[in-house]
Amino acid sequence: MLDAKVVRKDFPILERRVHGDKPLVYLDSANTSQKPRRVIEALSDFYANHNANIHRAVYELAAEATEAYEGARTKAAAFIGAPGGSREVIFTKSCTEATNLVARAWGGANLREGDQIVVTEMEHHSNLIPWQQAAAVSGATIVAFPVTDDGHLDMDALERVITDRTKIVCITGMSNVLGTIPPVREVADAAHAVGAMVLCDGAQRTPHVPTNVAELGCDFYAFTGHKMCGPTGSGGLWARAEILEEMPPFLGGGEMILEVWMDHATYNEIPYKFEAGTQPFAQAVGLGAAIDYLNDLGMDEVRAHEIEITGYALKRLAEIDGLRVFGPTDPAERGAVVSFWTDDVHPHDLATIIDGDGICVRAGHHCAQPLMRRYGVPATTRASFYIYNTHDDVDALVTAIDTARSRMGSGGLPF
């Protein structure tokens, strides 16, 4: 079993203090994870010893940089189980860029008036807005795949929402608000039965749950590096090679071409066809180091740790009167993301007050406004856990919430 107290030592930032002498209690890894020393050193080493632009120069340094970048691609492909290997993985600067790539490139070539785009009600805006934009251009319409009161995807609605007009189904691999891990495979099978494609947003899933895109059954899988111990500016898109080969390019520019004339061009092979311009290659190398780090911990161990700490957090939070937790109650059905609402302290006030105790949580709509509306709250407070969080962190959160509520009751706002 992963020992979070040992893992913590790999993360230099967790040693710092905030607000004077308060230990940092970082409960916002669903927003961005902290970085282990290995990743920080990999970035630093790349810049100090191997930095040169990739794929373009013949000298030794450039060859090293290219090798490191392509090595990271191989690691990413293996990490998500890409059946066709690294040529099926396009590096992007974020998961958002990956979903936009699909909506623009695939959507632009395939969506027509009258088509339907199914989007679950628990999608992050990054897997909704690009589809609204694609719908506006193509004349397709968005169909909402509803969620149940207890935070599951409403599978009773499956046959109603996925029809012969459905062209693509957009589904998260793990909700960033509810923690729900929806049955992507079942949804994908239903989508494929009507000839529709499936895009899985893996931003929250990839860092926390062992992931195999072939087992998930999706056609597109988007992921980001900065939530899985990697640098910002790293992430990617997986799709089967034959799909990528048929898709038109997304951004145009250098590297994505073979031959260029003044009035036309031919495009590079995949994945380079989708990597226009200078890529964030140092960040990709950092992502490779993050993947090595997670593999050394073992993703099964990561998942087991998170089920355990989420179970503990749900139990402790249930002890607080009037606190409502959103999402599935069984930790085995969810990730380590716990959103909650208290009637007496607004999430924004709560987050500001407990920040005074060194506790970092997110308050707001979490880029999921339709979901907030679904549950009738303007915002929630969200605590999210990762490999370095311990029971002590959960206890500190519960104590701080209690204190905040009594302070709000006695005029103790920190303003």
Add this chain to the structure above:
Amino acid sequence: MSLDDLYREVILDHYRSPRNKRALEAATIDVHRNNPLCGDDITVHVLVEDGIATEVAFEGVGCSISQASASMLTEQITGKKLDEIDALVTGFRKMMAGEEGPDEDALGDLVALKGVVKYPVRIKCAVLAWDALQEGISAHVGS
């Protein structure tokens, strides 16, 4: 009791017992604003008669700062001429920008919000109702 404590109590008082929180059907100005960062949501209603804000109300949901600020706004501008309100808005914005100089007496209870300046991400909450008010007055004067 320190002044700080007193000010905090003023904010909480407005938050728990908001003044003029209601619809205002006769309003000549209705402006809705929300803060996409945190979901604070405010609608400011003003009835302007002969250049004077004779009735002011607000509706909304949100954190203590956004709601208390809106509540104070309604109290502070009721009965004032539009140009006086403009000066008040300017003074309030100066205070929220951490600038010296605004006439604190003129700001009344609003001075309690001065402490928010120490929390930069929360300033948006405090000025939300004021953004709505200013937009509404500009449109009203423009028409």
